[in-house]
Amino acid sequence: MPGSIHKDSRVVRRFFVLVLLIVIAAGAAAAWWLQAPLPVRAGPALELEIEPGTTPRGVARAVVQAGVQTDARLLFLWFRLSGKDREIKAGNYEIPPGTSPYGLLQKLVRGEELLRAVTLVEGWTFRQVRAALARAENLKPDTQGQSDEAVMAALGRAGVPAEGRFFPDTYTYAKGSSDLAVLRRALHAMDRRLEAAWSQRAGDTPLKSADEALILASIVEKETGRAEDRAEIAGVFTNRLRVGMLLQTDPTVIYGLGEKFDGNLRRRDLTADTPWNTYTRAGLPPTPIAMPGKAALLAAVQPAPTKALYFVARGDGTSHFSSTLDEHNRAVNRYQRGQK
Template sequence: MRLISKFFLIVLVLAAAGAGALWWWTTQPLALAAEKVEISVPPGASLRTAARKAVEGGVRAPSDLLYAYFRLASDPAQPIKPGEYEVTRGMTPRALLEKLEQGDRIVLAITLVEGWNFRQVREALAKADHLKPETRDMTPADIMQALGKPGLHPEGRFFPDTYHYAKNSSDLAVLRQSMQLMDARLTAAWEARSNGLPLKSPEEALILASIVEKETGKAADRPEIAGVFINRLKIGMRLQTDPTVIYGLGEKFDGNLRRSDLTTDTPWNTYTRAGLPPTPIAMPGRASLMAAVQPAATSSLYFVARGDGSSHFSRSLDEHNRAVNKFQRGGN
């Protein structure tokens, strides 16, 4: 009987020692194959698979030991999340498990720039690091269908901002996030619109905002530029804005806008057609959205670039022609 008691005592001591050793190990920095290593946890991975993937990625620890710790310490209500993770020097097994449970994945960023068109957005997505090119072989119509907006033209539907994404995310997910943000920004702008605007819908506000975005060289000029276009719309005067002509030319535009281009009719040529073009021509930022719905109270009908990024505004055609002669042709 005494021998059996001693045996159980030894077992308890060894178990306690083992538990103590495991606890001590969980507080020590993991050995790594490099200063930082990356591990990839597939969807639906078990704790054993996660431990094996960690070792395969460069964590120098026995896979069974890592799994044993994960199994003992993991929270059943907070399963590990799939994705790409970075493990750096000094990280302990405990910190690694917390990272997996919290989904603290490798995060990258892409910036969509104000004034870009949809073609430029797609080019940026294609060049982004570790972004799955799910839309690569899709047409613009296919993309809008996948985003739940069938039949909607994609131009101007995405908000220019910096977007963060987990490594190996889909480019379609980034587009969806950007589209939803534009929807929210446009809704907020439309609800804050001034009274008496000749704009019938948020869609028209978006189109005008895209023109303001492309016409603005100096941020402070946005509201007055919008005011000029609002004034023209009110009196039925054609907008006659070069960026819409350039957009209508598409890839034919070689960087030099010719007089003949101004008379070449396209749906977007606001020299040959009255009113707003049928779609936005670029991605407007928040400032341009707000300028379109809260334009400056101005009597100006014309503006011309000064050459320093700012614009000169005129009330009459004669005044405008003198400004063009001064700022564009070097006259007095």
């Protein structure tokens, strides 16, 4: 009897050792699987779309349907055992090669969606902005067919002209986002940039409001792309505003011509009166003519301390500045007409 008991105890110990080894092996295998790259079909990174309300089991199936070559039941089991299965967020995701089950779940829980991007360029008009949004990949065209006025009303700015009100930058968005959401972010970005610039305005500026600063900044933006000339050009226009001279800037005339402008500004265009023709109307035009960037905004409120009232393009991207009409005419003859 005692020998039989001793023998039975050895069998029990061996059984428990075997079970322990199996558990350890299973744990090691599970740990390896969690960190190992998921097998995916050949090609670029996979795109995974999880609709709102999808169950954890449905998420696992969606991963496999996207091209991950694994057992959906195994993925679902991992989601459940992690305790984070209910934290998975809906959205559009990218599964790049080398993604592990652990990394995949972390991405889904954190909501690290695949983002697209659209760039709004300094100096663009609102018409160009809308065209860029219409071309943007997987951006929902909620504003399609709406007038500019309707778009601004949808953004909570009814009665405010759309031109120049959006800050030029690169904006990221998730698949299926609304173009109105991108515009709202750009609108608020310009609000912040304009407020910051206006708070830094020179004490003797003739500008009466932040809106006037935005209008002047848009003109500066269109007149030059050279950083070193912006403040000087803003200084010329500031001097003209102070003494009541016409601004006489071609970009405002071109803007007023709209789609009639064929790329060639003629003398008759300079005398064709529109609200934006600064050859026929004094002061600033009624609205901005484009989107100014940060540098143009700062130049408008902090112009260079200059006596210049004129400038002319040299033809190399720079400008020649003059304080008298005679000097300006000589510069025009030299740089525009090729006369010595």
